[in-house]
Amino acid sequence: MMKAEEYNTKIKPNFCPGCGDFGIWLALKNVASQLGLDSSNTALIAGIGCHGHILNFTKINSIEGLHGRPVPVATGIKLVNPRLNVIAFSGDGDCLGEGGNHFIHSCRRNHDINLFIHDNAIYGLTTGQTSPRTPHGMVTKSTPEGNKDVPLNPAAMAITAGATFVARTFCLEPKHMEEIFTKAIKHKGMSVVQILQTCITFNKEYTLDFYRENVYKLPDDYDPSDKVKALKKAMEWGEKNIPLGVLYEEKGKPSYEDQLIDISKKPIVDTEPVVKDVTELFKAHV
């Protein structure tokens, strides 16, 4: 088992001072340490954006892929080696803009992977253009007259698309994040975690104070198994009305990988590839 600080790499985190991504990274290391995640049992994947840098700072083997594409990369890994914990980090632009198609379909297929969306409602790395999460009317570098688009709701989308674990957490609530990450990783099936993340440099609307004012934690007696209620909860967004917690959880539904008869017993990569005799196939064409 590695201690949290043993996940540090030679690269010092270079997020902007005060960036919400620091909190996410710290929570990840704590959870990894508690669950014993390392390069022998886990693979991390990220897209491109500020969020993607997290891989450079975390000592677990990983793939930093293309903008918008971490989800299919994660899926490919899980299909051939379902033994691994597969965690994909994505941004709101990465996941809902460039990679929207992959997001919907991975939920639908209920792959046993974890998708952590760093939702700062802005394009961070490209220095502040509107994203699919940017609120209507907000002034950004690409919308000087105010954003004319309406934001998407990834939690609600994940629920309707078929993900079996959908949660929301906040980057300045370390304990809550750790609890949610842990539950997501332990869940069998597609887990989507929307992490409300502050971008102190480019998002002056969804600030620390804004979230402190408006988020609340779901009460203990909230039942996440009712899909319609969960959807209603996920759609709450407003003054003092942004719920955090496990919004939806469906237990016991077979994941995509569970349905692969042979593979669920023995991962495909556990058998070394060998030259195969295809004479039978030749014969079938005589």
Place this chain on the structure above:
Amino acid sequence: MPISSLFTLKIGGEAGQGIKSAGLLFGKVATRSGYWIFNYTEYPSLVRGGHNMMQTTISSEEVTAPTLHTNLLIALNQETIDLHHHEISDGGAILFDKDKNFDTSKVKTTVNIIEVPLVALAKKVGGMELMSNTVALGASVALLAGDIKHLRNMVEEEFGKKKPAMVKINQDAAQAGFDYIVKNYSQDIQQVIKPRENPEPKMIVNANETTAMGAIAAGMQFYCAYPMTPATNIIHNLAPLQQKYGFIYKQPEDEIASINMAIGAANAGARSMVGTSGGGFCLMAEGYGLAGITETPLVIVNAMRSGPATGLPTWSEQSDLLMALYSHQGDFPRIVLAAGDPEEAFYLTMKAFNLAEKYQTTVLLLTDKLICENDQSYHFFDYKDFVLNRGKYTIKKQDNYNRYELTDDGISLRSPLGVGNFFIANSDEHDAEGFSNEGIENRNQQMAKRMKKMEICKKEDMDGPTLFGPEEAEITLVSWGSNKGSILQALKEFDNVNYLHLTMINPFPVEQVAERLKKAKYLINVEQNFTAHMSKIIKQTTGIEILDNLLKYDGRPIYPEEIISKINQVLGR
């Protein structure tokens, strides 16, 4: 054997009339009787309706191309007669339903008309109208002096397990057609598929089938592909075989997902392949370079069709060659191969897996619609000499592991995710461990390391071009892909023409090609595209400019006859 003495049977009708399966059954009757065949099929991008055509060319020698002429035309509708009657050779025949009153007024008088009550005979044995094509097959077997036993056996193999009740009816339908000819047209019977002594078994395969077989034989573990003609049938071939041969096929949401899934799977240690056609490859272009910079072994099959955009979706072209070489920003090592027939597709697919893992990069295999969907007869392929090579690869935990360590040959020790070796397969430029690094020295070293792999590949694994025909020749043809078959067929008519066939596109066998072309007296480049991609590559790499290009981009094959007439024109005949 000159092209004019090859026998071609053509069957045409509407989509949904079972044209393709009838053609394949007929081909098998011929191969089981000891002959070689080549099947060529044409169909529009429709499931039902529209004109479908399949032709089988038969010979006692190996046959590698379709012919322009037809000897026996089986017309299941009027359109077949209207479209194809002029292709029938003198002394040839046209067979159709006696009760259909088709208009044959335009058919030449040198063509025999053979009328068989196809539907009536089908109904008489208790079958449906659709079975008239089986009656027509039985009649054709009789007309060509074949043994009806082969057709009866095949009907049994086809329906035996699934629909036993269909066996007898179909056999009776075939027999009825056969008997009708023997009784009414015995004077028209020709000795085309008269059974030969002890025929060796031959399979009838196209390149989609052999690509699938080659991938399985080479130990493929993951295939990811979104349907697109003409690559779709690779899916249909592979999907049912997953359990038996131990691999996974996944249909993703799009081609972008396809290549990214495969990159994930390959980094987790699985031998992986994706397949698509040009449009899908455009979507994969971004992932192409991701595999390059992360040094991920990946086999990509691009089955070419006519472009641009949707183009002619069910027709052939060879216009993706430059895209294979130049798509994606930046330089990375990319191995590009091109198959000229189903046999080459088989061996090159196998080779592609080894090259991908040895050089830890992409290997793109180009096929084209013609080889993907035309069937050719072959003896069984022999690959007992094939040795599976995973290159520098370990699943053991290493001390101080560096995934992208600088080495003399540019190839570093690869380890999959999940065995305890830390690395980042990083799309950003990275250092030896995989950490993002924008330093000048690091960039120069990592670029040089990756590109070095191409140099080593050129030395150790590059196939030279193949020369067919005589050493000394008046004309040297240059080509690649499916034109191979037509050119080889055409070459049989000349003793002073040879052919340089290319299968390795990158690294390109510059020296061998240059040496051969310098010796040539007259060069003709043959290609199915508008701008002569191969001529461009040859000029760029060797400085030799081929001035005479035989180009075609109407989606149809370059027929042997067209090559013959081109050669004759140049020879001044």
